[in-house]
Amino acid sequence: MxxxxxxxxxxxxxxxxxxxxxxxxxxxxACLQRIRQVEPAVQAWQxxxxxxxxxxxxxxxxxxxxxxxxxxxxxxxxxxxxxxxTADMPTxxxxxxxxxRTPRKDAAVVASxxxxxxxxxxxxxxTECAYFTPGKTRNPHNPEHTPGGSSSGSAAAxxxxxxxxxxxxxxxxxxxxxxxxxxxxxxxxTHGLIPRTGVLQLSRxxxxxxxxxxxxxxxxxxxxxxxxxxxxxPDTRPLARIPFSSLSNEEPPIPPxxxxxxxxxxxxxDADAKEAYGELLEALGDRIEEVELFPSASEAWDWQRTIMxxxxxxxxxxxxxxxxxxxSERLRSLMxxxxxTRAIDYQRVLRRVPAxxxxxxELFMERYDAILTPPAxxxxxxxxGATGDPVFCVLWTLLGMPAVTLPLMQGANxxxxxxxxxxxxxxxxxxxxxxxxxxxxxxx
Amino acid sequence: MxxxxxxxxxxxxxxxxxxxxxxxxxxxxACLQRIRQVEPAVQAWQxxxxxxxxxxxxxxxxxxxxxxxxxxxxxxxxxxxxxxxTADMPTxxxxxxxxxRTPRKDAAVVASxxxxxxxxxxxxxxTECAYFTPGKTRNPHNPEHTPGGSSSGSAAAxxxxxxxxxxxxxxxxxxxxxxxxxxxxxxxxTHGLIPRTGVLQLSRxxxxxxxxxxxxxxxxxxxxxxxxxxxxxPDTRPLARIPFSSLSNEEPPIPPxxxxxxxxxxxxxDADAKEAYGELLEALGDRIEEVELFPSASEAWDWQRTIMxxxxxxxxxxxxxxxxxxxSERLRSLMxxxxxTRAIDYQRVLRRVPAxxxxxxELFMERYDAILTPPAxxxxxxxxGATGDPVFCVLWTLLGMPAVTLPLMQGANxxxxxxxxxxxxxxxxxxxxxxxxxxxxxxx
Numbered sequence: 001m002x003x004x005x006x007x008x009x010x011x012x013x014x015x016x017x018x019x020x021x022x023x024x025x026x027x028x029x030a031c032l033q034r035i036r037q038v039e040p041a042v043q044a045w046q047x048x049x050x051x052x053x054x055x056x057x058x059x060x061x062x063x064x065x066x067x068x069x070x071x072x073x074x075x076x077x078x079x080x081x082x083x084x085x086t087a088d089m090p091t092x093x094x095x096x097x098x099x100x101r102t103p104r105k106d107a108a109v110v111a112s113x114x115x116x117x118x119x120x121x122x123x124x125x126x127t128e129c130a131y132f133t134p135g136k137t138r139n140p141h142n143p144e145h146t147p148g149g150s151s152s153g154s155a156a157a158x159x160x161x162x163x164x165x166x167x168x169x170x171x172x173x174x175x176x177x178x179x180x181x182x183x184x185x186x187x188x189x190t191h192g193l194i195p196r197t198g199v200l201q202l203s204r205x206x207x208x209x210x211x212x213x214x215x216x217x218x219x220x221x222x223x224x225x226x227x228x229x230x231x232x233x234p235d236t237r238p239l240a241r242i243p244f245s246s247l248s249n250e251e252p253p254i255p256p257x258x259x260x261x262x263x264x265x266x267x268x269x270d271a272d273a274k275e276a277y278g279e280l281l282e283a284l285g286d287r288i289e290e291v292e293l294f295p296s297a298s299e300a301w302d303w304q305r306t307i308m309x310x311x312x313x314x315x316x317x318x319x320x321x322x323x324x325x326x327x328s329e330r331l332r333s334l335m336x337x338x339x340x341t342r343a344i345d346y347q348r349v350l351r352r353v354p355a356x357x358x359x360x361x362e363l364f365m366e367r368y369d370a371i372l373t374p375p376a377x378x379x380x381x382x383x384x385g386a387t388g389d390p391v392f393c394v395l396w397t398l399l400g401m402p403a404v405t406l407p408l409m410q411g412a413n414x415x416x417x418x419x420x421x422x423x424x425x426x427x428x429x430x431x432x433x434x435x436x437x438x439x440x441x442x443x444x
Numbered sequence: 445m446x447x448x449x450x451x452x453x454x455x456x457x458x459x460x461x462x463x464x465x466x467x468x469x470x471x472x473x474a475c476l477q478r479i480r481q482v483e484p485a486v487q488a489w490q491x492x493x494x495x496x497x498x499x500x501x502x503x504x505x506x507x508x509x510x511x512x513x514x515x516x517x518x519x520x521x522x523x524x525x526x527x528x529x530t531a532d533m534p535t536x537x538x539x540x541x542x543x544x545r546t547p548r549k550d551a552a553v554v555a556s557x558x559x560x561x562x563x564x565x566x567x568x569x570x571t572e573c574a575y576f577t578p579g580k581t582r583n584p585h586n587p588e589h590t591p592g593g594s595s596s597g598s599a600a601a602x603x604x605x606x607x608x609x610x611x612x613x614x615x616x617x618x619x620x621x622x623x624x625x626x627x628x629x630x631x632x633x634t635h636g637l638i639p640r641t642g643v644l645q646l647s648r649x650x651x652x653x654x655x656x657x658x659x660x661x662x663x664x665x666x667x668x669x670x671x672x673x674x675x676x677x678p679d680t681r682p683l684a685r686i687p688f689s690s691l692s693n694e695e696p697p698i699p700p701x702x703x704x705x706x707x708x709x710x711x712x713x714d715a716d717a718k719e720a721y722g723e724l725l726e727a728l729g730d731r732i733e734e735v736e737l738f739p740s741a742s743e744a745w746d747w748q749r750t751i752m753x754x755x756x757x758x759x760x761x762x763x764x765x766x767x768x769x770x771x772s773e774r775l776r777s778l779m780x781x782x783x784x785t786r787a788i789d790y791q792r793v794l795r796r797v798p799a800x801x802x803x804x805x806e807l808f809m810e811r812y813d814a815i816l817t818p819p820a821x822x823x824x825x826x827x828x829g830a831t832g833d834p835v836f837c838v839l840w841t842l843l844g845m846p847a848v849t850l851p852l853m854q855g856a857n858x859x860x861x862x863x864x865x866x867x868x869x870x871x872x873x874x875x876x877x878x879x880x881x882x883x884x885x886x887x888x
Contacts, residue, residue: 344761346787
């Protein structure tokens with residue numbers, strides 16, 4: 001069977017569309033065909049209107065034919081997690097309480113994608129309110145295993161070649177973990193780099209937009225369109241466009257030095273994963289050094305829980321009032337804890353965060369280009385009743401540090417085993433540059 | 445007796461010093477003489493080292509003589525509330541728990557004053573931790589009356605002509621209220637306009653730096669040196685220097701229209717003050733219209749209390765731990781309430797604030813140049829055991845709107861009765877322009 005355009009990288013597809021060697025309609029048709037084929041097993045989509053997607057594709061082709069300047073993603077289909085508002089599709093936030101909810105405005109990231117010419121292919125499955133109760137999605141590598149969550153559909157759709165790019169969100173470990181479980185390249189940029197306006201807010205402190213793709217090139221291509229200031233998100237700042245593609249393609253001036261951080265949770269990592277990381281360390285030789293997590297950071301998991309509980313209880317209060325009995329027991333008990341949190345405890349942990357960020361800044365300034373650590377306890381766990389443990393993402397989410405997972409290894413069960421690289425805050429393009437170096441080093 | 449330089453406005457004194465008609469040493473000597481004369485009755489100063497002040501004055505005179513460029517406040521003495529850090533004087537925050545505390549760094553505003561050439565004359569009395577328990581200061585117009593608080597010493601020192609300028613802070617009503625009680629011109633700019641780095645933090649949401657002077661000219665002169673970005677205060681933003689003096693001296697293009705807002709607390713205003721405001725309204729004729737406070741704002745007093753209690757409990761926790769038994773009962777019981785506040789209630793009120801700010805923005809855009817409202821329930825109350833009620837300041841503090849009080853009237857007891865004007869957020873110079881118009885209109 002000949003290659004389907006659905007297998008192309010976004011970068012290659014965008015080039016062919018720009019050159020006239022491929023139309024967006026052909027690409028979207030190929031994606032839809034792939035979806036028809038694998039969706040019954042994978043269940044990645046919450047909403048998909050084929051005609052509406054094809055209409056956008058034809059409009060992109062028309063723009064190209066007209067000769068007017070087009071965006072970097074002209075004609076490229078993107079999947080959107082169903083907690084991210086779309087003006088032309090429902091956004092149900094993974095809860096029956098928002099069944100049929102139809103936002104009037106696009107989220108800032110969706111508006112940016114449309115401005116770049118992208119086709120908003122459809123809405124991908126999220127767990128309930130992007131927390132832990134799973135949706136219908138299965139792991140494309142083995143349908144008896146979880147795809148991870150909460151960005152389950154986006155992670156699975158990209159891995160299953162239904163769409164080259166997708167957006168998700170991370171408040172604990174909802175991008176890096178499903179990305180790793182599904183064998184994607186997934187990227188959670190620095191907190192505040194991508195505006196969250198129009199996205200279901202769980203926690204201003206912790207929420208991040210995340211990206212799914214099948215290569216670093218494609219993560220860079222997508223990231224370049226999404227960063228920037230938006231006055232609906234008070235954590236964004238005016239900044240110049242970051243040329244992710246060119247910066248991440250630069251050769252590091254000297255070979256990177258990487259810090260391997262086990263964290264206090266290493267003991268819980270699966271035996272086969274421990275072995276695989278051990279081999280990776282060996283392969284990297286003197287380019288990697290084990291670094292002990294400083295004591296001030298070891299309480300950070302408790303802080304993240306306090307913040308997540310308190311902020312989710314406040315942000316999701318309308319759902320609590322509208323029908324808490326229709327929320328899952330898991331979400332309800334989180335909110336019960338959050339409703340009891342004292343303001344003084346909440347504020348106390350919030351103000352301990354900056355000092356830990358500073359300690360990591362020093363670590364990077366002194367010696368290291370990136371931190372290498374597992375994205376999860378191992379490969380995607382068996383069973384669909386849970387989405388796996390976010391414990392290896394929580395610290396970097398709390399600190400707002402950029403993180404990327406790369407599908408460089410396999411577990412004993414043949415499922416993808418990711419490698420997480422974490423960078424210094426606001427040095428996101430450099431993190432992708434280091435990720436490229438690592439990928440080449442491992443392939444060599 | 446001939447005029448003492450201590451009676452001069454800061455603007456006039458700065459001109460004479462620049463021209464060589466007055467030296468800073470003469471000015472500071474005159475202020476010290478005035479202090480020796482009235483301080484026994486007023487008790488405005490927490491710390492004052494005459495020799496250190498004169499040394500700064502001589503340095504300012506030396507700078508002028510050397511011909512090097514000097515700042516706009518070269519040689520002008522300024523009083524500093526004793527919750528604002530000074531590297532060369534103690535900063536005791538009004539509590540025995542900080543007795544003898546000597547900061548290593550100047551607060552950002554003190555550094556700005558020094559850069560402008562000012563003489564940091566001394567530290568002025570604050571209530572305990574800038575909350576409600578009074579210090580030793582008395583009202584210069586009548587020592588049996590409170591000067592108001594918490595910026596008691598700064599308000600009294602300026603009114604008593606001990607110093608032409610002083611700095612204070614406001615979290616509920618701690619600048620506008622004592623300014624009005626002492627017959628000062630006092631100004632609390634928009635939240636975030638003046639950095640609070642190095643100032644005892646009670647509440648990031650509510651804390652503001654405030655200014656005391658004896659004219660609008662002098663408020664403008666001082667404000668111009670203090671605004672700007674400081675990376676120690678996350679609520680400041682990079683912005684161009686605001687030319688307060690020239691902007692506030694412009695003629696309004698058309699005569700201002702002012703909204704008179706009674707607020708839900710008008711009933712509690714003293715009878716003689718009600719009468720005086722009635723006469724003022726009559727004098728302003730069709731330039732003023734009574735406007736009903738919109739219902740969404742009427743709960744704001746409760747919100748301010750929730751935020752102040754929760755944030756003060758968290759920020760002052762080190763004092764609580766170090767010796768809560770040495771705090772006043774009043775402060776301790778505030779902190780006890782704050783320690784019980786739920787994070788969800790705290791967050792809920794925080795997020796209701798922006799919509800009210802927006803409603804006021806609309807009010808200004810539609811029709812009004814400023815809001816006129818009392819700064820307090822009347823003139824300074826008799827007695828030194830309390831500092832008066834901040835109820836007429838609380839709303840504008842919560843909303844971060846700029847406010848100024850002008851000593852335009854007198855109460856039945858002969859004490860000064862202020863008029864508060866409140867402006868649109870970030871239109872501070874325009875508020876001073878309207879204040880000048882009002883002052884001229886009343887004098888006419």
